[in-house]
Amino acid sequence: MRTEKIGATLLVTDLPTLTSDNSRAFKELVRGSLGPEHTLVEVDLGAARSVDSNGLGALISIHKTLCGRGGRVRLLHPTPLIAEMFQLLQLDKIFEIVPRPT
Amino acid sequence: MIETPLLLVRKFALEFPCELTGVREACQRSRAELAGAGLSEDELGHWELVLAEAGNNAVYYALGWEKHRPVRFEFYVDAQWVEARVQDHGPGFDLPDEVELPPPDSEDGRGLFLIKTLTDEAAYYRGRGGNWLVLRKKRQTPGAPSAPPSDVATVVAPAVVTVPVADNGWTEKLAASESTLELMTEELASAYESLATIFRFSAELADQPKPEEFARKWLGEVSKIVAADWFILRLFEEGEGLKLVASSMDMAGLEALSLENAGEADVSLEMRAASFRMDVWFDSAHPVAAVDPLAKLARQGSGFSHPMVINDRLVGVLSVGRHLSDTGFQAGQVNLIQTFADFLGIQIRNTQFQQQQLQSKLTARELQIAADIQRSLLPKQLPLVPGFQLVGHYQSARQVGGDFYDAFEMKNGGLLLAIADVMGKGVPAAMFAAIFRSQLRAAAERSTSPATMLTWLNRSLFADLDQVEMFITAELVCFHPRDRTFLLSAAGHPPLILAGRDGRLQAVENSGLPLGVLADTEYTERTVTLPAGANLLLFTDGLTEARDPEGKLLWLGPLEKCLAQGAKTGQGAEATKAALIALVEGHQQGVPPGDDQTFLLLAELRPDARPAILTP
Numbered sequence: 229m230r231t232e233k234i235g236a237t238l239l240v241t242d243l244p245t246l247t248s249d250n251s252r253a254f255k256e257l258v259r260g261s262l263g264p265e266h267t268l269v270e271v272d273l274g275a276a277r278s279v280d281s282n283g284l285g286a287l288i289s290i291h292k293t294l295c296g297r298g299g300r301v302r303l304l305h306p307t308p309l310i311a312e313m314f315q316l317l318q319l320d321k322i323f324e325i326v327p328r329p330t
Numbered sequence: 331m332i333e334t335p336l337l338l339v340r341k342f343a344l345e346f347p348c349e350l351t352g353v354r355e356a357c358q359r360s361r362a363e364l365a366g367a368g369l370s371e372d373e374l375g376h377w378e379l380v381l382a383e384a385g386n387n388a389v390y391y392a393l394g395w396e397k398h399r400p401v402r403f404e405f406y407v408d409a410q411w412v413e414a415r416v417q418d419h420g421p422g423f424d425l426p427d428e429v430e431l432p433p434p435d436s437e438d439g440r441g442l443f444l445i446k447t448l449t450d451e452a453a454y455y456r457g458r459g460g461n462w463l464v465l466r467k468k469r470q471t472p473g474a475p476s477a478p479p480s481d482v483a484t485v486v487a488p489a490v491v492t493v494p495v496a497d498n499g500w501t502e503k504l505a506a507s508e509s510t511l512e513l514m515t516e517e518l519a520s521a522y523e524s525l526a527t528i529f530r531f532s533a534e535l536a537d538q539p540k541p542e543e544f545a546r547k548w549l550g551e552v553s554k555i556v557a558a559d560w561f562i563l564r565l566f567e568e569g570e571g572l573k574l575v576a577s578s579m580d581m582a583g584l585e586a587l588s589l590e591n592a593g594e595a596d597v598s599l600e601m602r603a604a605s606f607r608m609d610v611w612f613d614s615a616h617p618v619a620a621v622d623p624l625a626k627l628a629r630q631g632s633g634f635s636h637p638m639v640i641n642d643r644l645v646g647v648l649s650v651g652r653h654l655s656d657t658g659f660q661a662g663q664v665n666l667i668q669t670f671a672d673f674l675g676i677q678i679r680n681t682q683f684q685q686q687q688l689q690s691k692l693t694a695r696e697l698q699i700a701a702d703i704q705r706s707l708l709p710k711q712l713p714l715v716p717g718f719q720l721v722g723h724y725q726s727a728r729q730v731g732g733d734f735y736d737a738f739e740m741k742n743g744g745l746l747l748a749i750a751d752v753m754g755k756g757v758p759a760a761m762f763a764a765i766f767r768s769q770l771r772a773a774a775e776r777s778t779s780p781a782t783m784l785t786w787l788n789r790s791l792f793a794d795l796d797q798v799e800m801f802i803t804a805e806l807v808c809f810h811p812r813d814r815t816f817l818l819s820a821a822g823h824p825p826l827i828l829a830g831r832d833g834r835l836q837a838v839e840n841s842g843l844p845l846g847v848l849a850d851t852e853y854t855e856r857t858v859t860l861p862a863g864a865n866l867l868l869f870t871d872g873l874t875e876a877r878d879p880e881g882k883l884l885w886l887g888p889l890e891k892c893l894a895q896g897a898k899t900g901q902g903a904e905a906t907k908a909a910l911i912a913l914v915e916g917h918q919q920g921v922p923p924g925d926d927q928t929f930l931l932l933a934e935l936r937p938d939a940r941p942a943i944l945t946p
Contacts, residue, residue, distance in 0.1 A: 248350040248386045278357075278375075280382040281444060285437035292435060309375040316447060322434050 229254060231261040238262060241272045246283030255286040259293065267299035274305035274328065284319065291322060302326060340367045340407040345400040346385075348392050348419075352401065353385035360403055360414075367407045370470055376448045377412065377467070383441035384416040384463055391420030393611060393658060399460075409472045416463045421609065421664050425454040425463075461661050545674055546576035549648070552670050553578060556663040559653045560627050564600060565646040565678065572604060572647055579627075597621045599628070600647045603635035607644070609668075610635045612651075613658060624649060632658045636668055638675030645675040696757050701726060703760035707734045707767050715745060715811055718934055719903035723911065725872075725927040732759030732802075733870050733926035736767060740808065742778045747930050749868040750804040751823070753844075758798065766791065766802055766845075780806035780819035781855035788821065788845045788853070795846025802845040805868055809932070816866075819855040821845045824871055827890055829897035831863025835890050865897040865906060866932040872925035876914045884917045896933065903933035 229250070232239040238261055246254060258269060269290055273279065291301045305328040306314070314320045342363050346352035361378045369377070381403065388401045396419035404415040429446045432439035446452055451466040542565075549561045560579065564572040597619045603610045612618045613632035618625050624635075633651025637644060648671040652658070659667070704726060712720045722735050732752025740746050748770055752762045769790055773783040783806055795801055805823040809816040818826065822844030825837040840856045860866070867889070876884040892913050896906030907929075914927060 245354070247354060247382060248389075249354045278378055278382065280379060280386065281438065281440040282386060284440060288435060288437045307375075309372065313379065313444070317440055317443070318431060318434065 229257060231257060233261070233263070233266070236265055237268045237270055238266045239270045239272065241275075243271070243273060243276045245278050246271075246273070246276055246286065247278055247280040248282040251282040251286040254283070255289055258290050262293070264297075267294070267297065268302060269294055269299070270302045270304055272304045273307075273310060276306065276310065279306070279310050279313065284317070287323065288319075300324065305329070340405070342405050344403040346403075348389050348397045348399065348401050350386065350389055353382060353389060356385060356401075356403055357381045360405065363405065364407070364412065367412075369412065373412075373467075373470055377414070380445050380448050380465060380467075381414060381416070383445050384414075384465070387441060387463075388416055388418035388420070391418060391423075393420055393661075393664070396420075396658065397615075402460075409469070411466055411468055413464065413466045416465070417460045418463070419460045419661060421668070422456040422461045422661055423454065425452060456661055456665050542575045544677070548670075548674075549576055550578065552667065553650065556650070556659060556666055557652070558633070558650045558659075558667075559631065560633075560651055562600075562624065562627070562649045563646060563674075566604070566644045572600060575646075599624055599635045600649055603637045603647050603649075604644055607637050607639055609637075624651075627651060630654075634659075634664070636671045638671050638678075640672075640675045640679045643679070645678050648674070700755075700757045700760040703757070703764055704732075704734070707736075707760075707763055709736055709738070712737050713739055713745060715809075715932070718811065718932055720745075720747075720930070720932050721903040721907045722930050723907055723928065725911075725923060727755070727872065727923045727925050727927075731755045731872070731926035732763040733872065733928040734763045734767060735868070735928055735930045736770065737930065738771075738774070740774055740778050743810075743812075744778060745809045745811065746774055746780075747807040747809060747866075747868060747932065748804065749823070749870060749928060749930055750802055751870040751872075751926070751928070752802045753800050758800070762791075762795070762800060762802065765794070766804070778808060779855060780808050780817050781853040784819050784821050784842070784845070784853040785851065788851050789849065791845055792849045796849075801847055803870075804845060807866070807868065809866075814860045815857055816860070817855045817857055819853050821851075821853060822847075824869065824874070826869075827867045827886075827893055828858070828861070829865045829867075829890070829894045830861030831897055831900065832861070833894045833898045834861070835894055836861075837886075860934070862934070863897055863900055863936070864932075864934045865893050865903075867893050867929055868931075869929035870926060872923060872927040873910075873914060873929060875925060876918050876923060876927065877921055878917050879919050879921050884914065888913055888917070900934075900936040902935060903931045906933060907931055 229240070230242050232241065238258065240254070240258060243254070262269070271287065271290075287301060287303070294300055302324045303314070304326045306325065307328065311320075311325060311327065314323065314325060340363075344356050344359055344363075346356040357378050360381055361374050364377055365374055385401060385403070392399075392401075399419055402415075402417040404417075406413040406415075426442075429443045431443055445463075445465065449465045449467045453464045455462045455464065545563050549563060552558075553561050558578075561577065562574065563576040565575045567573055599610050599612060599618055599622055611632075611634040612628055614630075618628045620629070622628070628649075628651050631651045631653045633649065635647055635649040638646045638648060648667070650659075650667050704724075708722070708724055712722060720737060722737070724733060724735065726733075732754060733750070734752075735747075735749045737745065737747050750763065750766055752759045752766065754762075766787070769787055770783070773786050773790075776786060777783055784804065787804070791802070801822070803820075803822040803824075805818070805820040805826060807816050807818050807826065818838055818840050820839070820841040822841060825839035825841070828836040828838055830836075838856075838858055840854060842853045843851050869889070873889065874884055874886050878884075889910065892909050893906065896902075896909060910929065910931070
């Protein structure tokens with residue numbers, strides 16, 4: 229799990245999962261890396277095999293932090309199964325989801 | 331509830347340490363095992379998510395001392411279905427039929443929704459050895475059994491234990507059915523034990539009107555059933571906090587816990603349970619603070635405090651524990667303690683409610699008695715006075731007070747008019763009004779001077795009034811119709827109002843201290859001559875203090891105006907009485923009087939009017 233700063237964007241990559249065992253570390257990493265200039269957090273889920281409700285809680289927490297400063301969270305390339313879960317939980321309404329390239 | 335027995339093609343079990351990293355590994359191992367049974371990628375993804383949610387819950391909600399026990403997954407797979415069972419060692423919960431999604435910005439509360447949505451059947455069983463969440467999902471494409479997984483020996487966590495099934499024989503099918511039945515039996519046995527205990531308690535409660543005594547006795551019985559070493563029951567009382575009412579040993583020194591004192595929640599297990607409305611546990615890993623009132627019992631042991639909350643109202647807190655922390659309560663025992671505590675809470679609330687009902691019935695009966703006394707004091711018939719009309723009025727307040735009036739002929743031929751107001755309400759005030767009435771008649775036998783009568787009445791009643799810190803205001807008028815004069819003496823009472831035919835008003839006052847204030851009070855009197863066409867009004871303050879819906883008082887002005895109008899028109903006492911009542915009721919606009927409203931009205935008739943006997 230690592231972060232990269234590109235202008236106003238904080239990119240999070242190398243997430244093998246976003247689940248109960250690493251969701252706290254994920255949240256702390258993002259919060260610790262966020263600078264005042266960041267208004268967009270992109271979470272690359274391309275490598276993530278699974279996301280559970282704890283992982284979702286962490287993403288929503290980051291989303292709320294960003295909303296507080298007029299920013300947003302974008303989720304990149306989740307697997308179809310993970311994308312389906314976001315849809316099932318109606319979270320596709322609060323996160324911008326960029327589909328996996330076909 | 332899952333009812334269909336499975337025709338097994340595969341069975342395995344995993345055990346992992348009660349921590350989140352264990353869940354992750356177990357989910358991956360489960361996925362690999364299920365892949366071996368021919369499940370599709372989508373199915374595997376769904377099962378992995380469902381198991382992660384169920385496993386996380388099992389870890390999060392494990393009771394303190396159960397955290398060292400592994401969490402167990404069991405799987406039963408046939409050609410049509412996959413069944414997964416997740417064992418937890420938490421307090422258990424009621425699985426709802428429908429789970430709603432939390433608000434989008436909520437950071438939790440989605441696990442159960444995912445479990446219910448991604449499976450076809452779900453059931454939850456509480457048991458004494460642990461609880462089981464049993465989940466079933468129909469397979470997308472019926473699968474054929476694959477080669478059984480290899481046996482894995484039991485190893486120390488975080489590795490897993492796998493129990494493969496190598497054949498489709500009846501023995502295994504029967505074993506699966508029996509296993510399901512065992513779970514259901516376990517749940518039923520636990521529920522039966524709770525119910526049987528509660529039925530026995532209920533039967534006993536009928537003969538035990540005091541819930542505190544009932545609680546003391548049966549908490550001892552429950553402690554035996556669940557092998558608890560001690561218990562403490564505190565009940566919540568408004569303004570006093572959590573008061574000790576029953577314990578397994580002498581805890582007489584235990585002080586009440588005040589819910590107002592937020593600091594106590596930091597150190598007291600019971601206060602935390604009461605404040606947060608949730609069970610609070612303790613054991614060697616989470617010991618009670620040395621300053622906790624429970625420390626004497628719970629310092630070395632394990633147990634929990636359970637808040638008794640009925641209809642969102644705190645009834646009390648039950649704390650139960652064992653002296654040794656490594657032998658904590660099992661889930662079924664916890665279930666029984668919680669069920670009994672909640673049942674006890676309902677009984678206590680019901681008893682408190684019944685006591686309140688009884689008290690209000692007693693109060694209503696007392697008021698009825700007071701009202702009966704009050705009515706018996708009023709004269710049945712007022713004396714006939716040539717050339718005058720005499721009427722009386724008494725309107726009791728919702729809470730009966732101590733007003734009364736009287737009028738009778740004295741031995742010198744004069745007419746005594748008396749009005750009095752005993753401080754206070756209910757039976758005591760009515761009783762003093764009755765005593766005053768009989769003493770007044772005795773006083774009139776001794777003297778015809780109102781001042782002498784009041785002086786004597788004060789001496790006579792002082793000791794009794796002083797003892798109960800009550801007093802009486804009174805006004806006595808000795809009227810001599812022949813010479814049109816009257817003598818007036820009063821004890822702390824409002825002045826009487828005198829109106830003449832010319833409409834002129836006069837407030838006539840000659841007041842001393844109320845009766846019952848000073849033993850040696852000497853009252854004085856004054857003589858007043860009636861003007862032509864006079865209307866004379868003696869009243870209690872309930873009349874001037876009548877309130878409108880906004881709480882505004884009537885005061886004296888409107889009464890005086892009404893009386894002056896009656897005197898000017900010479901309409902007689904009956905018509906003026908009706909006008910006064912209409913005035914007061916019009917002011918109140920339906921608001922019930924806060925105090926008794928009483929008056930006596932003497933009105934001179936016009937020369938052409940005939941005298942009549944009038945009743946109050």
